[in-house]
Amino acid sequence: MEHAKDLKPHEFLAKILVPEKQTNHICWSCKYFKPVLKGSKFPPADLIGWCKKIHWPFYWCVSEYDVVKSCYAYEKLE
Amino acid sequence: MCDIIWCKKCNTVNYLDPYCFWNWEGKVNCAECGEVYYIHMIQGHMYKGPEPRPGEKPDIHPLYADKPYDGYTNYPPGVEGKTRPYNCTPRHIYLGRADQRKFSIRNRPMRAWPQPPSAGIAGSQGFYWDIKKLSPEVWEEYMEKIKKGEVRDW
Amino acid sequence: MADPREVRLEDLPGPKSREELEDMKAPYEEYCRKLFDVGNEFVKPMALEGVRWLSCTMYIFTPHAVANLGELGAEVIKIEFPRVADPMRHTSPFNECYFYPLHDTRPKSGTGIGVLNANVNEYYISLDYHRKEAQEVLYKLVKMSDGLTECYRPGTFDRWKQSYRYLQEINPRFIYVWGGGFGYGPKAFGGSYDILGQAHAGLASITGFHEDFGGHPVKHSNWCIDWYSGTQITIAILAALYWRRKTGLGTMIEFSQVQAATRCCGYTVPLYGRFGIVRQRWGNWDTQLCVHGIIICGKSDYPDEKNPQLRNEARYVMVSAFNDPDFKELCSVIKRNDLYEKYKTHKERVRAEAQVEIYRELEKWAADKSRSEVVRILTEAGLLAAPVKNDKEVYESEHFRQRGTVRWMDDPMLGDVIAQSTYSTGLFSETPRRKFWDFRPVGADNIKIYHELLGYPISTIQEWYEKGII
Numbered sequence: 088m089e090h091a092k093d094l095k096p097h098e099f100l101a102k103i104l105v106p107e108k109q110t111n112h113i114c115w116s117c118k119y120f121k122p123v124l125k126g127s128k129f130p131p132a133d134l135i136g137w138c139k140k141i142h143w144p145f146y147w148c149v150s151e152y153d154v155v156k157s158c159y160a161y162e163k164l165e
Numbered sequence: 166m167c168d169i170i171w172c173k174k175c176n177t178v179n180y181l182d183p184y185c186f187w188n189w190e191g192k193v194n195c196a197e198c199g200e201v202y203y204i205h206m207i208q209g210h211m212y213k214g215p216e217p218r219p220g221e222k223p224d225i226h227p228l229y230a231d232k233p234y235d236g237y238t239n240y241p242p243g244v245e246g247k248t249r250p251y252n253c254t255p256r257h258i259y260l261g262r263a264d265q266r267k268f269s270i271r272n273r274p275m276r277a278w279p280q281p282p283s284a285g286i287a288g289s290q291g292f293y294w295d296i297k298k299l300s301p302e303v304w305e306e307y308m309e310k311i312k313k314g315e316v317r318d319w
Numbered sequence: 320m321a322d323p324r325e326v327r328l329e330d331l332p333g334p335k336s337r338e339e340l341e342d343m344k345a346p347y348e349e350y351c352r353k354l355f356d357v358g359n360e361f362v363k364p365m366a367l368e369g370v371r372w373l374s375c376t377m378y379i380f381t382p383h384a385v386a387n388l389g390e391l392g393a394e395v396i397k398i399e400f401p402r403v404a405d406p407m408r409h410t411s412p413f414n415e416c417y418f419y420p421l422h423d424t425r426p427k428s429g430t431g432i433g434v435l436n437a438n439v440n441e442y443y444i445s446l447d448y449h450r451k452e453a454q455e456v457l458y459k460l461v462k463m464s465d466g467l468t469e470c471y472r473p474g475t476f477d478r479w480k481q482s483y484r485y486l487q488e489i490n491p492r493f494i495y496v497w498g499g500g501f502g503y504g505p506k507a508f509g510g511s512y513d514i515l516g517q518a519h520a521g522l523a524s525i526t527g528f529h530e531d532f533g534g535h536p537v538k539h540s541n542w543c544i545d546w547y548s549g550t551q552i553t554i555a556i557l558a559a560l561y562w563r564r565k566t567g568l569g570t571m572i573e574f575s576q577v578q579a580a581t582r583c584c585g586y587t588v589p590l591y592g593r594f595g596i597v598r599q600r601w602g603n604w605d606t607q608l609c610v611h612g613i614i615i616c617g618k619s620d621y622p623d624e625k626n627p628q629l630r631n632e633a634r635y636v637m638v639s640a641f642n643d644p645d646f647k648e649l650c651s652v653i654k655r656n657d658l659y660e661k662y663k664t665h666k667e668r669v670r671a672e673a674q675v676e677i678y679r680e681l682e683k684w685a686a687d688k689s690r691s692e693v694v695r696i697l698t699e700a701g702l703l704a705a706p707v708k709n710d711k712e713v714y715e716s717e718h719f720r721q722r723g724t725v726r727w728m729d730d731p732m733l734g735d736v737i738a739q740s741t742y743s744t745g746l747f748s749e750t751p752r753r754k755f756w757d758f759r760p761v762g763a764d765n766i767k768i769y770h771e772l773l774g775y776p777i778s779t780i781q782e783w784y785e786k787g788i789i
C-alpha cells in the first residue's frame with residue numbers, strides 16, 4: 088500500500104475500517120473511540136461504537152441516540 | 166488475518182502470524198536469505214512496509230516460511246537463527262513416532278500396546294487384564310524391575 | 320437404689336463435663352484424618368447404591384454427567400453403538416495409547432487415553448437403536464431403570480420412539496436427560512462442543528489478554544465446559560431424584576451446554592444490561608482486585624531441564640495482596656514504597672492504569688529471580704503467593720497426596736494409572752466417591768446385562784451379534 092505511507096495511523100485505519108454510521112458524537116474525533124464497522128451484523132442496531140476509555144478495560148457502548156457532546160476524557164485524535 | 170513478506174530476492178514466503186504481528190512495528194528477517202524488512206502492522210493490516218533494510222539487525226524472526234516455487238520446501242518454527250521458536254516447544258522425547266510404554270513412571274506395568282483379538286461370546290471382551298497370562302514377557306520384565314528395586318510407590 | 324428409669328449423666332458413656340468434653344476432643348486435624356480415612360473409601364457404603372442409570376452418551380460432556388453418578392455408587396449401563404463405539408475412544412492426544420482392540424473385526428483400533436475419567440464404574444453394552452429388535456431391549460431396560468441420559472440431536476430419540484413422552488408411559492418414575500448444544504429453539508440442530516459453549520456463551524471473549532495488549536479471545540485448553548456442564552447435569556439429576564421421592568414422578572431435563580456456560584460469566588451479562596458496558600478480557604490480572612494476579616519471573620525453576628516445557632515455563636507466580644496492609648507490605652518487599660504512597664486505597668489501585676503500572680513494577684522486581692525465590696520471599700513476608708504448577712508438580716504436590724486427590728490405582732483394564740478426577744470432588748465422611756474401574760471394552764458387559772439381567776438366552780445374544788444389532 089504505497090499511498091498509505093503519508094497517512095497517520097488513525098487516518099490509515101479510518102481508510103480501511105469504514106464505520107457503519109455517521110452522527111454528531113464528539114467521539115468520532117476521540118482517540119478512544121472504536122467504531123462499529125460497516126456491514127457488522129452482531130452488535131445491537133443502535134450502537135455507533137464503543138468507548139475504550141470511560142470504563143477501561145471494559146468497553147462502554149456508545150448509543151446512536153444518546154449523543155455525547157462533551158466528555159471529560161475526550162482526547163483529540165492527533 | 167495473516168500477512169506475509171514475500172521476499173523477492175529469494176522467492177520465499179515468510180508468514181507473519183497474527184498472534185505476534187497483529188499490532189507490531191519493527192524489522193523481520195527473511196528466513197531463507199536473511200534480508201531484513203521493516204513493517205508496521207495496525208490491527209492486522211499492513212500499514213507500512215515491507216521495506217527492505219539491508220544490513221540492519223532484525224527484531225524478530227518470522228514464525229514459519231516456505232518456498233512455493235520450490236516444491237514447498239519450508240522452514241518450520243524454531244529453526245535456529247531463521248524462524249521463531251514457539252515459547253513452549255515440544256518435549257525432547259517427542260519424535261513423532263508412537264511411543265508404546267509398558268511401564269508407568271513409577272515402573273509398574275500398564276497396558277498401552279495393541280493386543281491380539283480375544284473376544285468371547287458375542288464379541289464381549291474380557292475386562293480384567295491378567296498381565297501374567299496375556300503379556301508374560303512384560304510380567305518377566307516387571308519381576309526383574311522389582312528385583313532391582315526400581316518399582317516405586319510414587 | 321436409683322430409679323432405673325432415671326437417666327443419670329454419670330452412667331452414660333462419654334464426657335461428664337464441658338471440661339472433660341474439651342479434653343476428649345481430638346485435635347481437628349486428627350479428627351479429619353480419621354473421619355475421612357483417605358485411601359480406605361472402599362469399606363464405606365455408597366450414596367447412590369440402588370440407582371440404575373442408562374447412559375446413551377458420547378465424548379465428555381454427557382458421559383461425565385453420568386460418571387458422577389457411577390462414582391457415587393449408581394449402577395450405570397453405558398450403551399454404545401456396536402463396532403463403532405463412543406467416538407471419544409478415538410479422540411485421543413496420544414495415539415500410542417491403546418487399550419484392547421475395539422472388537423475382533425477391528426484389531427488395529429483400540430481406545431485412546433482421552434476417554435479417561437468420563438465413564439467411570441460403568442457397564443458397557445452395545446446396541447443399535449435403528450433396529451427393530453433394539454426397541455424391546457431398550458424398553459425392558461427403561462422399565463427397570465431410574466433414568467437415562469442421551470446426547471443425540473434434539474428430537475432424534477423422539478423419532479425413534481424412545482424420548483421422554485414415550486418412556487414416561489412405560490415408567491412414570493423415569494428421569495430423562497437430554498444434553499446437547501443449543502436445545503430446542505432457533506438453533507435446535509446445532510451440535511455441541513466444549514469450544515462452542517465457550518464461544519457462544521461469551522466466555523472466550525472475556526478470557527485471555529486485553530485487545531490493547533495484543534490479546535485475542537482465548538478458549539481453555541482443556542474441555543472445561545464439558546466437565547463443568549456435565550456436573551451441572553448431575554446436580555439436576557440429583558434434584559430430580561429428590562423430587563421423585565416426594566411425588567413419585569419422573570422429570571425430563573433438557574440441558575443446553577451453551578446455556579450452561581453463561582453461568583461462568585458471572586456479572587458480565589447484567590453489567591451490559593445495566594450500563595451498556597461490554598466486559599473485556601483482563602488476562603492474568605483481576606478487574607475487581609489488585610494485586611491479585613499472575614506475574615512472570617526472570618529465571619526458571621528448572622534451568623537445566625532437557626524438557627523445554629519445564630525449562631521455559633516454570634516461571635509464573637500467582638500473587639495476592641489487595642488489602643491495604645498487604646499491599647503496603649508488598650511494596651516494601653519490592654522496595655517501592657512510593658507505589659504504596661501513590662495508590663493508598665484499593666479503589667485507586669484497582670483502576671486499570673494503576674494495575675498496568677503496579678504489575679510492571681512487580682515483574683521488574685522479579686526479573687532477576689526464579690519462581691521459587693519469588694514465592695519464598697513473598698510467603699516469608701506473610702503474603703499469599705504460589706507457583707503456577709504444571710501437571711508434573713501437581714503430581715508431586717504433597718497437599719494432593721495427603722488428601723488423596725492424586726493417587727495411583729491398579730485399574731483392571733489399564734494397569735497402573737493415576738486417578739485424580741474421582742477424588743477431586745470433596746471428601747465424604749460416610750459415603751465417599753470411589754473408582755472401581757475407568758472404562759471397559761465395547762460390549763464388555765453384553766452377557767451380564769442382556770443375559771443375566773434381562774434374561775435373553777445366549778443363543779439370541781449370539782444371533783444379535785452376528786446381525787450387528789449389538
Ligand code: SF4
Pocket residue numbers: 113114117118119120121137138139140141155158159160161162
Ligand atoms: S472518551 Fe469520551 S469522547 Fe472519547 S470515546 Fe469515550 S465517551 Fe467518547
Ligand SMILES: [Zn+2]
Pocket residue numbers: 172173174175176177195196197198199200
Ligand atoms: Zn529472502
